[in-house]
Amino acid sequence: MIRDRDQLSRLLNDVRTFIRDECLPLEEQVDRDGAIPESVVQRMRDIGLFGHSIPEEFGGAGLTTEELVLVNFEVSQVSTAFRARFGGNTGIASESIVADGTESQKVKFLPLLASGKLTGCFALTEPDAGSDATALKTRAVADGEHFVLAGRKCFITNAPIADLFTVFARTDERERGADGITAFLVERNTPGLTTSPEYEKMGQHGSPVGDVILDRVRIHRDSIVGELENAGFxxxxxxxxxxxxxxxxxxxxxxxxxxxxxxxxxxxxxxxxxxxxxxxxxxxxxxxxxxxxxxxxxxxxxxxxxxxxxxxxxxxxxxxxxxxxxxxxxxxxxxxxxxxxxxxxxxxxxxxxxxxxxxxxxxxxxxxxxxxxxxxxxxxxxxxxxxxx
Ligand SMILES: Cc1cc2nc3c(=O)[nH]c(=O)nc-3n(C[C@H](O)[C@H](O)[C@H](O)COP(=O)(O)OP(=O)(O)OC[C@H]3O[C@@H](n4cnc5c(N)ncnc54)[C@H](O)[C@@H]3O)c2cc1C
CATH class of the missing domain: 1.20.140.10 (Butyryl-CoA Dehydrogenase, subunit A, domain 3)
Structure with missing residues (x-):
């Protein structure tokens, strides 16, 4: 659904100009050095790229799926690392909160993700749980009003630079499949959470990917996405x-x-x-x-x-x-x-x-x-x- 064709065509034009004039000349440099210059990341913040899919009431552009797809056709015409820098925030790293978050989680995190002040990531995959993500071994054990998380996530895009982690852990041992998994919002400075250095990769240089290590991370219940215990999958x-x-x-x-x-x-x-x-x-x-x-x-x-x-x-x-x-x-x-x-x-x-x-x-x-x-x-x-x- 396109809400306003003129407005969208101005947005597409701005995005195209940014990609062509400011990212394209840096493609080889980013591939060689494995990093996007901070000045370019700041420009991404300035022109709102981090918040495209986040609702307007929380500081984003509130693009519909069709509008977002049209923007994606443009931004992906340069090296994928550029899009990956802001793409988590306007996709997988914010979507759990947009879809299921409580009002206070939305108010707390979405404006920061939309502005690019925070970088988010989505931590589901584990060494023994790839295609079968429900086989995850990360555990979250209830302790009063808190949960204690322990486990290791791997292959997580933006983990080395992320400020906010959507972490999936098993909370109900009686369940084996999709039931009994809970999604937690964990902030970078939480004691026990660390990330590995970024991996060396075949491609997409400049888009850091790493592990997330959870060593007895103590998280309050109100950090469960939507307070939906056991429904995180x-x-x-x-x-x-x-x-x-x-x-x-x-x-x-x-x-x-x-x-x-x-x-x-x-x-x-x-x-x-x-x-x-x-x-x-x-x-x-x-x-x-x-x-x-x-x-x-x-x-x-x-x-x-x-x-x-x-x-x-x-x-x-x-x-x-x-x-x-x-x-x-x-x-x-x-x-x-x-x-x-x-x-x-x-x-x-x-x-x-x-x-x-x-x-x-x-x-x-x-x-x-x-x-x-x-x-x-x-x-x-x-x-x-x-x-x-
Ligand atoms: C660069 C990169 C970034 C990533 N970023 C993230 C991220 O941000 N967050 C996150 O959670 N994960 C992330 N991932 C993980 C990614 O989602 C997994 O790698 C993917 O789901 C596949 O899991 P696997 O690598 O363990 O492969 P496996 O599941 O071990 O699969 C190996 C092979 O077996 C096949 N196979 C497995 N099961 C079946 C079946 N039932 N039927 C037929 N064939 C099957 C697969 O198709 C594949 O060919 C990332 C991965 C990469 C490489």
């Missing part, structure tokens, strides 16, 4: 459902960028006396990439509109994540092919996006997990219909 799923549409839209931007880069190179690179863009085999790689990027864009937009209309898009969100991330991987692979040997060396745009895009098929549900989810929903819904037409 449902909160996580709400956040992840929206995030899957977000992430799908963030796979479209790199594809658009790479298609543009492929076309530019195909025009200028000459072999056998002609530009390589004159060869139909090269044209096919460009045509296939553009067709698939359009298809992903259309699917993401349709799903975002349905979500804004209040329709359950659990299955469609999985379809978006699966199709767009696989599409982005194929486009990045073709971009390497079009750039030829040049793309095997550091400093080449296709090489960088190829590394950066690989993780899209892994996090927020691997492709296999989304395939299983789509199959489950498809078979359930069709079984209920009973008749073929």
């Amino acid at each position: 449902r909160t996580a799923m709400k956040a992840l459902n929206k995030q899957r549409i977000n992430l799908a839209s963030l796979c479209v931007g790199p594809a658009i960028r790479l298609i543009r880069e492929m076309v530019g190179y195909a025009h200028t690179r000459k072999q056998f006396g002609k530009s390589i863009g004159e060869y139909q085999l090269v044209q096919q790689m460009i045509a296939d990439s553009n067709t698939e990027a359009h298809a992903a864009r259309a699917l993401v937009l349709e799903t975002s509109r349905k979500r804004d209309a209040g329709i359950d898009v659990t299955m469609e969100a999985s379809m978006c994540k699966l199709f767009a991330s696989e599409m982005c991987g194929r486009v990045a692979d073709r971009a390497v092919q079009v750039f030829g040997g040049n793309a095997f060396f550091r400093g080449n745009v296709a090489e960088r996006f190829y590394r950066d895009a690989r993780v899209f098929r892994l996090y927020e549900g691997t492709s296999q997990i989304h395939i299983a989810n789509i199959a489950k929903h498809t078979m359930l819904s069709m079984r209920e219909m009973h008749v073929p037409f």
